[in-house]
Amino acid sequence: MPKFWPLSRKERKYAVRPVPGPHSMRNCIPLRVVLRDVLGYAETAKEADSAITSGKILVDRKERKDPRFPVGLMDTIEIPSTKEAFRVGVNSAGLFLESIGQGEAGRKLCRITGKTVVKGGLTQLNLHDGRNILLKRNMYSVGDSLLLSLPDQRIEKHFRLAKDSPALIVAGRNKGVKGRIKDIIKRKTMLEKSIAIIESEDGKEIKTPLEYVFVGEYSGAAKSEKKPKPEKKEA
Numbered sequence: 001m002p003k004f005w006p007l008s009r010k011e012r013k014y015a016v017r018p019v020p021g022p023h024s025m026r027n028c029i030p031l032r033v034v035l036r037d038v039l040g041y042a043e044t045a046k047e048a049d050s051a052i053t054s055g056k057i058l059v060d061r062k063e064r065k066d067p068r069f070p071v072g073l074m075d076t077i078e079i080p081s082t083k084e085a086f087r088v089g090v091n092s093a094g095l096f097l098e099s100i101g102q103g104e105a106g107r108k109l110c111r112i113t114g115k116t117v118v119k120g121g122l123t124q125l126n127l128h129d130g131r132n133i134l135l136k137r138n139m140y141s142v143g144d145s146l147l148l149s150l151p152d153q154r155i156e157k158h159f160r161l162a163k164d165s166p167a168l169i170v171a172g173r174n175k176g177v178k179g180r181i182k183d184i185i186k187r188k189t190m191l192e193k194s195i196a197i198i199e200s201e202d203g204k205e206i207k208t209p210l211e212y213v214f215v216g217e218y219s220g221a222a223k224s225e226k227k228p229k230p231e232k233k234e235a
Contacts, residue, residue: 004094022130023072032067061150076105091176109216145216159216171212
């Protein structure tokens, strides 16, 4: 299992395996682990599963009733009964949950990972969380990010993968670093990788593969310290 899952390696022999979904197994947290081990709303898998299967947990403003459903980067999690909301962010250790306002849970930043022209001359955008959006105009590029309203997927803002854009490094040894793109060095051959030079918030210059860069305004703080486990609450 990924190291950022808050499970003790010496206390349990097995861990829940996420079902196939919008995020890969190495870049997600199953809902059962979120509710029981991250948020502390349950002590056992049975208690967590009961809350999830009864529709008490929303992911991106939709009920998810499978305890093994994978939540990943930028996903929002809401618990209406407690009026709490969280967003999945990334820090130096991996994925983590940050508390956000309920209004903020209705917006999500998505990165464009691909685009194609489909029947009727429409442009289909493929986003990092498995979403597909059909547009009449081809005005976005792979690597750009879109701020969407949930659950209607209306585009509220567009962030270009370009110089001076706000960015977050989401993979590699510098994951969790926030800053602005200072320069982009495109690859010259198929064997090379395009590189982004990021000026971090503390003024350092960091070179990272362009594919590790997620552009857009991001409210979460990339914290590496561990937070104490909250007391059990009723969900």
